[in-house]
Amino acid sequence: MASSSAPAVQTIRRDKDEEKILVTYFVPIDGPSLDAYASDIGGDVDDKNIAWGMRRYRRLIKEIREYLKKKLPSYSVPSLFVPLNRMPLNPNGKIDKPALPFPDTAQIAAAESRPEGAGGTPTEEAMRAIWARLLSNPPSPIPLDESFFDLGGHSILATRLIFEIRKTFVVEAPLGLVFDKPTIKELAAAVEHLRHADLGLVESHEKGPTTAKETAEISAGAHRLEYGQDFDALLPKLQASYPGVSADYWQRPLTVFLTGATGFLGAFILRELLVNESRVKKVICLVRAPSSEKALERLRDAASGRGVWEEKWVESGRLETVKGDLDQERFGLDQASWDRISGEADAIIHNGALVHWVYPYEKLRSANVLGTLTAVDLASAGKPKLFAFVSSTSAIDTDHYVELSDSLSREPNGLGGVPESDDLEGARFSLKTGYGQSKWVSEKLLFEAGRRGLAGHIIRPGYVVGDSESAVTNTDDFVWRLVKGCIQLGQVPDINNTINMVPVDHVARSVALAAVAPLPEPRSHISVLHMAAYPRPTFNDFFAALSHYGYAAERCEYLVWRRQLERHVMEAQDNALFPLLHFVLDDLPTSTKAPELNDANMRALLSPHMTQTNRTVDEELMGKYLAWLVDVGFLPAPSETGKPLPKLSNALKTRAVGRSGN
Structure with missing residues (x-):
């Protein structure tokens, strides 16, 4: 592609739906190379008529977009390109980003006319x-x-x-x-x-x-790519054999390579690793950013927003950030960085993933599945490493496992629920979400790598909710969108299914221990560790806390609730559940019925290190979560008389944060 525009600046703006979109502003340079891309529609591009420029340079914009698609991961390609006559400058002569204009619908509609031959x-x-x-x-x-x-x-x-x-x-x-x-x-x-x-x-x-x-x-x-067939096609990418960890692995301080540290769970995993000074010497975090300096800045911002950051980790040299991408070859690392990390790291915690409840398998495959294969390659390069993979119960979200857990729960030995030794074949064909499918393929590949010698664990959490102490939580999660949507509607659905919710600090501690603490024998090379809440609350228990703390939310039959929600969303178009309507309006009582889990391996891992091997969400902890969500402005304060929300004792300057990337 001919070089025909400069300078350019890229920034993140919010559209009318408050969604973040990536915008590139650029100044086209007049000349012969630009003529082939410009449409002659008359007039001059200026600061006030940016829609004119967007139409004049539509072919150029399309060419740039197609070029970038071949060079960058999809999330790095700007959604919007805005040509300007000149860049706004501040008194220091630098680009004044707040002054960059953002086009609106009225502006574009007024500036553009319908070209010939556009009919369909x-x-x-x-x-x-x-x-x-x-x-x-x-x-x-x-x-x-x-x-x-x-x-x-x-x-x-x-x-x-x-x-x-x-x-x-x-x-x-x-x-x-x-x-x-x-x-x-x-x-x-x-x-x-x-x-x-x-x-x-x-x-x-x-x-x-x-x-x-x-x-x-x-x-x-x-x-559409069929995920079960894709697993079979990817098997040849595994090595014939993998070396196990050295005999002294469990006795010496370790260097851990961590992906997904800027995400909600990842920030807490990072803290759990670094507070364990006797076992963890250093943590190397892979972060998506344009430079290692920006990677550290992004990691610091994500962890600080969740109240789990300590600057001394950087000052002491125990924390290192490297820039990279999950869906790039060698994570986007150059050969020297790859070789250095593969020789330095003792363990890999692969927590990074593209989490999306709508994208099909194909859109998640590169980051989630091929990224896992890259992490496995890193585990076998240089010194042998233990591999801990953070998966999800979405990988077993099928009727087969619900029926299996129902039958096993009636067994007289009391060890009901899906066993951690299951081979996942019960989910080969019937997983509904691309995310669950990507986790299934990743797990199946790890099972096979384990049979070939790879040592490690697969950790399967369900719903990861807020910190049990600070109450900091992830406002992007389904459960909190459901709570907010129900408060906005003034109704909650009658659903008696259990919900496997575990506080993030407990999940993070379990993941960290999976990487640095031995699991008692006997064990396979790759062991599954289930995160199971005991006692497991029901959705009705969960919703009951709303009225208990003074929220006006009447319980009604699911079909009534669904009809009222759909009407409310279509009329107001302002409900926290809007992005998840396809899920909640399908058949929530069926889609939220999840299998019970046998967590014997996880209990065995945790019991030498803590007295409480399970955590759950009771009414008291639910009150703390609601109080935090009100404090950060995610939820309105209760409008009716009820038990007062607890006063949070922490002085953390946290904000409402959602799921972040890798």
């Missing part, structure tokens, strides 16, 4: 109208072949788009449709296919879809 089919035009309403800065008209996500779409808008498609075209469009068919042309064709299926006009073939639902699933995922 009636379905495409109807789809274009939906996009124009949803996107905060769409071109006019929206090209039929531009990706929804390249034009500023994100997961919340994707959810809204699917609901608008269902309402406008009266078809059962699956949520994943927009990820598989991201352009207007593709979406319109899929809608037509769904319409014909609903009318029974789709030709039936032997062993083909026989219902509209099956046809919709195939229409949405005709090119």
Whole structure:
């Protein structure tokens, strides 16, 4: 691609949905190399008419975006490119980032006219109208072949788009449709296919879809990668054998390589490792950032926001950050850094992952599955290393394991629940979320690596909630979005399923011990460790705490609650559950029914180090969480008479923080 623009600055802005989007501002340089990319629409680009420039340089913007897609991971490609006549400068002569203009819908609509030949089919035009309403800065008209996500779409808008498609075209469009068919042309064709299926006009073939639902699933995922088959295809990437850890591993101070340290759980894992001065000599954190200095800054910011940062870790040399990406070869490390770390690290805690409840398997595969394979490669390079992998109970979220745990809970020995020795074959075909599928493939690959000699553990937590002392929690998690959405609605659903919630400090301590403390014999090379709450509360117990502490939230039948929620969201479009509507409006009593877990291995690991090998969330701890969520502004204060929320004794300057990246 010809070099045709400079200078440029990249920053993060929030759109009208308060979603963070990556924006690049640039100044086009006039000259012959730019002429091929500029459209002659008259006038001059200036600071007040940025929409004019966005239209004039649309071809240039598209070319830049396509070029960056080949060079950068998807999350690093800007969602929006804004051409400027000149960069705003502050008195020091530096770019004044707060003064960079952000285009709005009205500005663009007023500045652009409809080009010739832009018309489409009636379905495409109807789809274009939906996009124009949803996107905060769409071109006019929206090209039929531009990706929804390249034009500023994100997961919340994707959810809204699917609901608008269902309402406008009266078809059962699956949520994943927009990820598989991201352009207007593709979406319109899929809608037509769904319409014909609903009318029974789709030709039936032997062993083909026989219902509209099956046809919709195939229409949405005709090119979708099947995760069970992908596991089989990835097996050759494993080595023939892996060396075990040295005999003195459990006696000497260790250097630990940690991924995902900027995430909610990762910040607490980092603290647990570094406070264990007798066993942990140093922690090396892989952080996504443009430089090692920025990586440290990002790590410090993430941990400080959760109240778990100590600057002395850096000053003493016990903490090192290296820049890298989960979905890059060798994590994006140069050969010298890879060799140094592989020779220095004694253990790997692979906690980093792209966590998303909507993305299909293919969009998560690179970071979550191939990233795990890269971590396994690092474990066998240089000195042999112990491998601790933070997985999720999403990997066993199938009816098979619910039925298995129900049958085992009736066994007279009292060791009910899914055993930690299970081979995961009961989830080979029926996992519904791309995230759960990516964890399943990763675990299965680790099982095989373990059979070939890799030593370590797979830790499977369920819902990781706030710190049991400070109450700092992750506001992005499903349980807190559910709580906030119910408070906004004034109703809670009647669901008596149990919920496996464990405080983050207990999960982090368990993960850290899995890397530095021995598990009593006998054990396999790779052992699964279940994080199980005892006693496990029910959703009804969880919701009951709301009214107990003065929130007006009446319990009602799930179907009534679902109908009221859908109406509230469509009318107000202001509910914390909006990004998760596909989940909560499906069949929450069924989708939240989770298997009970046998946690014998985890108890054996923890019992030499602590008297309390299990943690759960009771009403008192729930009160602390609610108090913190009110303090940081995530929840409103209770409006009715009830038990006063506890006063939090900690003086931490924390903020409402959500899930972060790797």
